[in-house]
Amino acid sequence: MSECTCASEKHHCDCAPAPGPGLQLAIATVPMQPWMTPYEPAKALKQGTIFPCLDLPFFITGGGSDARA
Numbered sequence: 001m002s003e004c005t006c007a008s009e010k011h012h013c014d015c016a017p018a019p020g021p022g023l024q025l026a027i028a029t030v031p032m033q034p035w036m037t038p039y040e041p042a043k044a045l046k047q048g049t050i051f052p053c054l055d056l057p058f059f060i061t062g063g064g065s066d067a068r069a
Helices: 041-047
Strands: none
Touching: none
16 A cells, blocks of 8 residues: 655545545445356356356357357
8 A cells, every 4th residue: 555645744644535424435236146056066066156146157268169168
């Protein structure tokens, strides 16, 4: 973590403005993941996830072949 080089005499850095009262910096949303029976351990290791709904296809550059094939 680098230190700020501004000429602030306060206890915090003034290089980036602090959020004012009532200001929201972000809103996090996480969609509900539907429950599905997890993969068996051997298949989960091969697929890279135990959750079938998170088993997304990834392709070799160019989109021609399935990388897991």
